[in-house]
Amino acid sequence: MSNLWFLYLFFAALLVFIGLYCLLTMRNLIRLFIAVEIISKGVSLAIVATGAVKNNILLAQSLAITYIVVEVALVAAALALIINIYKKNRSLDVRLLSKLKG
C-alpha cells in the first residue's frame, strides 16, 4: 500500500513541476494563473491520495473540499486582479509589471 503512495506523490510532484515551469517562463497573466491551478491540483491529489493510502480518507476528503473552497476564493480574487490590471495596462504581459523595483 505504501508504494502506491509514492506513485501518487510522483504525479503530484510532476504537476507541481509543470506549474512552476510555466510560472517561471511564461508571460500571459491568465496562463500564469492556470499554472497556479495546476499546482493546486497537484496538492489536492496529494491530500486525497495520502488519505486513501493511509486509511484516513474521510478526513482527507474533508480537507480536500476545504482546499477547493480556498481555491475558489483565490481564483476569484486573482481573476479580479487580472481584469483590473488589464484595464490599466491594456495588456496581459507579466513583463510589464516591473514598475516597482530597486
Added chain:
Amino acid sequence: MVIQIILLCGLVIFSVLAILLKDLIKAALSLAVASLLLGIIFFRLAAPYAGVFEISVVAGLITVLFILTIALTKKGDEVTEARLVKLAFPVFLILFLVIDGLVMKSLLQKIPALPSGPETGTFGQVLWKQRTFDLVAQVGVILAGVLAVLALFRKKEEDRDE
C-alpha cells in the same frame, strides 16, 4: 490500478496542454478536462464528495470564471510566449521525470508511517464534528473572496489624489 495510472497520465497530459496551448480558451478547457480526470481519480480513491466538488466547482465554476476573464480581456495585445520556452519544455519535463522517479524510488521504503486502523463514523460526522474549525475558516475564506471581488470591482466614489 492500470486505469488509475491511465487517468493520472491523462491528468498530466491535459495539464501540459493547458500551459502549452496557444489559445487561452483551449488552455482553460484542457484545465477543466484535467480537473474532470482528477475528480474521477478522487471517486476511485473512495472520496466521492471530494470528487463531486472537484468536478462541479473546479471543472465547472472555475472554468467559467476563467473563460469569463479571457473574454473580458480579449481585446488587448496578444501576449505570445517565447518559442524556446515551449521547445525546451519536453527536455526539462523528461529531466524532471527522471529526478522525480529517482527521488521517489529512493524514498520508497524510507518514509515510516504510523499504522492506522480503519476510520469510524461517516463523512458528515468527520467534516462537521472533527473539522469544525475548518468550517469557520471556510466561512472566512469565502467572505474574504466575496469582499475582495466587491473591493476590486467597486465603482470609485471619487478619484484618489495621487
Added chain:
Amino acid sequence: MVFSFIVMPLLVAAFLPLIGKFSKKLLPDVLTNAALAFLVFNSILLVKPVFNQGFIVQNLHWLGEKVNLQVALDAFNLFMLFTISLVSLCISLFSIDYLEHYGHKSTFYALFLVMIAGMNGLVLVPDLFSVYLFLEVAAVASYALVAFGLGYDELEASFKYLMLSVVASAFALLSITVIFGMTGSLNFQAVAQGLQDLEARLVLGVCVAFFIMGFGLKAALVPFHAWLPDAHPSAPAPISAMLSGLLIKVSGIYALFRIVYSVIGITPALSRLLMALGTISMVVAALLALGQKDIKRMLAYSSISQVGYIVLGLALGTPLGIAGALFHLFNHAVAKGLLFLNSGSIQHITGTRNLEELGGLGKMVPVTAGTNLVGALSIAGVPPLAGFWSKLIIIMALVQAREFGYALVAILASILTLWYYLLIQRQAFFGRVAEKWLQVREAPFWMSAANVVLALVCVLAGIFFTPIFKTWISPAAEALARGIQQVLMWGL
C-alpha cells in the same frame, strides 16, 4: 470567551457591507473600532486566568452537540492576541480619517476584520491544516487590501504578492500532507507524539525545508522576501502598517516557530540554519534600505531586516533569546505600525513619499515629526525606547550562547539601521523648510491620535520595560520553549 477573537470580527465583517448601504462612514467606523476595542479588553481580561493556570482549554458546545471547536490558550498565544488587537485597534483609529479619500469604507473595514479574524484564528488553532487555512483567510483579505487603491502600483504589487505566496503556501501544504501521511493526524500534540515514535529524519528534513520556504515567504526572509518591498509600500498606509506590523509576524514567524518548536522540535542544526537565514535577512535588507528614496519602501526593507533579528533570537533557542525575540516582535509591531501610519500622515500632508522632495517638515508638523522620531529611534534601538531593550537582550543572548560572530553582525546591522532611520529624519523633518511645504497643516485628529498612542506605547514599554518583560514576555517565551522539552529530538 476565546472564540470571540475569531467569531466577532467575522460577524462584524459579514454585516458591514449591508450596513454600508445606508451608513457610509459613521457606523462602519464605530462598529469596527468598538469590535477591536472589545478584543483588546478581552485579551487583557484573559491574562489572569491564563497566567494562573498556565493555559486554558475551551470547548464549544454547539446546538447541543459536542463539536471540535477546541482552543488551547497559553501565554504565547495570548501575547500574540494582545499584540494583534492593540496594534490593529490603533490602525483602525487611524483609518477613520485616512480612508476618507479612498471611499467604500465598509468594504475596507470588512476585509480588515477578516484579516484580523484570520490572524487570530491562526494563533489559536492547534492544528496544522487549520493553520494553513487561517493563513489563507488572512492572505486573501490582504491581497484585496493591498490592491485597495486600484492604482497601477497597487495592482502590480498585489499580483506579485498573490502569485508568490500561493506557490509558497502550496509547498507548506504539501509538507503538511506528508506529515499527515506519516502520523495520520493533524493536531499539534498528536503529530508531535507520532513523530517521536518515528525515525524519519530524511523526510522530515525536507518537510522542514518546505515549511521554511512556505512560512519564510510570508515572513519575508531573504531570499523569499521579494514581494514585500513591492506590496507593503503600495498598500494604503493602514494596511502597510497591518502587513508589516502584524501579518508577516503572525503568518510567517508565529506559524513557522510554532510548528518548529511545538511539532517538529528544534535541533542544533536546524537552529543554525534558521539563524543563518535570519542574519542574511538582517544584513541584506539593511543594505537595501539604505539606498531607498521612498519612505515606505525603506520602511518595508527595514521590516525584513528586523524580522531577521526576531528569527535570529527565536532560532537561537535559549530562553533569553526567545524572550528577546518576542519582545522585539512586539516592539517592532508597534513601532513599524507607527512608522507606516506616520508615512501615511506624511503622504496625506504633502502628497508625496519621496524623501528627496521632503524637507524641514519638523517645524510644520510637530506631532507627525515627533512620533516618527520616537518610532524610528525605537526600531533603531536607541535607549530608553523599547526597541533598544529587545535588541540588547537578543545580542546578550547571542553573547551568552557564545555566538560572538552573530552578535557582531547584529550590532553592525543595528548601526546600519540607525543610519537609514537618521536619513529619514534628516531628509524629511530636519533642515530648511522647502518653499512648497510652507502651507502644510498637521494631519487630522484621528491620524495624529493613532500615532501618538503608538508612540506612547513605544516609550512606556521602554520605560516600564522590567515589569512588562517579567509579566508578559517571559511567560510567553517559557510557553514557547516548553515545546522544545515536550518533543523528542529527531536527531538532525
Added chain:
Amino acid sequence: MSPTTLLWPILFPAAVAVVLLLIPSRIRYAREILSVMSAGALLYLGFVLFARRNLSLVSDWLGPGINFDLRLYHFSAFILLALSGFLFLICLYSAVKMKNHPRAREYFGYVFLAAAFSNGAVLANNFVLLVFFWEALLITTYALVTLGLKPTSHRTAVKSLLIGGFCDFAMILGIGLLWASTGTLTMDKIQVEPHGLTLAAFVLMMIGAIGKAGAMPFHTWIPDAALDAPVSFMAFMPASFEKLLGIYLLARITLDFFELKVGSGLSILLMIIGAATIVFAVFMALIQKDFKKLLSFHAVSQVGYMVLGVGTAIPIGIAGGIFHMINHAMYKCGLFLSSGSVEHRTGTTELKKLGGLAREMPWTAAGFAVCALAISGVWPLNGFVSKEMVFHGALETGYPIFAIAAWVGAIFTFASFLKAGHSVFLGPRSTEVPKTRESEAPIVLPILILAALCITFGVYNKLPLQHFIQPILHGKAEAAEHLDFTSHALDLFNPVAGVSILCLIIALGIHFYGWNRSGKKAYLASEPIHNLPVLHKLYDLSEARFFDLYEQGVKFLQWLSRLLFRFIDRPVDYVYEKVVTAVGRTFTGLLQKAHNGQYANYLAWTVGGLVVVVWIILQLLK
C-alpha cells in the same frame, strides 16, 4: 541620606531637559534662568554627594546579574563633582552665547540630557547599565554637533557617531568577554589578571575608554567638530565631559578591573598610544591656521599625557594622569570658551584675521593667557604639576623614551600656544575686524573662574592631590600605602623639572625665531614670559645652538606634520569616507539592481532558496 539620592543626579537633569525642551521660546530668559539655576543645584548636589562619599543603590532590573546598580565612592564622587562644575560653567556661558541660536531650545535640552547620561555612566556599577548610559551619550553628541548648523555639520555628526559607535562596540565586546570569563557584570566585583581571553577584553575595553577620551586614532572627528559644532559644545563635550568619562573608565580598567603591572606589555601598549597621541597630535596642532581647530588638536594631544600617565602603572604616574585629566578639563574648557568669546565679538576664529585684541578684550586675554600657560606646563600652574608627575612616572618605568616623547610634546604645545596667543591678542591691531569690546560678564566669568582654578590647583596642589587624587589610589597600585605627591610638586630644582623648563624655553626660542624670520619685526615687550629675565637670557644663549636645527627643522617639522596628517590622519578619514560608504553603496546598488521587478526573477529566487535550504538540510542530516 537614603540611597535613592543617587537617582537624583540622573533623574533631575533628565527632567530639566524635558522641561527645557517644552518651554516655548517666547518666554524670554526662562530657559536661560532655569538652566543656570538647575546647573547650580546640580553643583550643590555634587558637593553634597562628594561630602557623603559612600552610597550604594541596588535594585532588580533586567535579570539575574544585571541589576540597576549605582555606586558612589570617592572616585565617582570626584568625577561627579567635576562634571557638575563644568556643567554649571557651560550653562552660564551658553546663557549668553547661545541665546540667539535658532535652535537654542534643543541645545539646552541636549546638554542636560548629556549631563544626565554622564552622571549615570559615572555612577553605574553594572556594566550593562554603564553601556546603556555610555551609548546614550553618543546620541546627545550627535545631536549637539548637528546644532552647529553648518553645511557639513551633519556629516561630522555622523562621523562622530560612527567612530564613537565603533569604540563603544569594542567596549561591549570587551565587556562580553569579561562577563564570559568572570561570570559577573557587577563592576566592583571584578578583578582579574589580564591574560588570554581577559587580555583581549582589556584591550577592547581600553579602546572604548580611550576612544571616548579622543586618543589617536579615534580622534579625527574632534578637529572637524571644532569648525562644525557650536564652540560651547567643544568646551562641554570633547574638552571636559568626554575626557573625564574616558579617563575615568581607563583608570577604573587599569586600577580596578585588571591589575596592570609595571613594565607589562599592556602598560607599554598604553604608554605607546599615549606617547604617539602626544607627539602626532601636537605636530598637527602646530600647523593649524584656525584658533578653534588648533585647540581641538591640543585636546587630542593632551589625552596622550593622561593615557601615558595612567599607562605607567606607577602610583605617581597614575595620579599624574588623573590629575592631568581634571587640569586639562579646566584649562581646555577655558581655552575653548575664550576662543568662543573672541568669536562672539569678532565673528571669526581665523588666526590670520585676528590680532591685538588684548586691549579691547583684556579679561578674555588674561583668562586665555593663564589657561594657555597652564596647558603648556608653566610653573606654578596646575599643568606643570600634573605633567611633572607624568614625567616622573614615565621615567620610573625605565623607558625614558616615553618621557622624551612627552617632553617633545611639551615643547610644541607651548610653541603653538605662543603662536596662537601672539597672533590673536598681541601684535598690531588687525584691520580685518571692526573695533569691539569685552564680552558680557556671563561669558567672561566662566573663563576667569577656570583660570583661577588653574592657578589654585597649581599653587595649592595639596587641595586636589590630597582630597581628590590620593584617595583613588589608596591601597590600589603597588606600594601605594603612603601616598604623598604634594611635597615636591612645585619643586623646580630637580632634573625632571629642569628638562621641562628647558623644553618651555626651547619652545619660546622656536616661536620667536620663527616669528622673526617670517618678516615681522621687533619683539613685543608685553609678552609676559619673554620679559622674565632668566628665561630671556637662557633664550639668548640657546639661540645660537638651535640655529641650524631650526632652519632645517622647520622644514622637516612641516614636512613631518604634513606627512603625519596625510598618512595617519587622512587615511583614517579616507577609510571612513571612501571605503565604508563606497562599499556600502556598491553593495546596495548591486542588491537594488537585483530587485528588477520581474515576477519570474522573484519566483526563481524563492524556488532557488528552497532548493538551497533542502540541500543544506540534507547535508546536515549526513
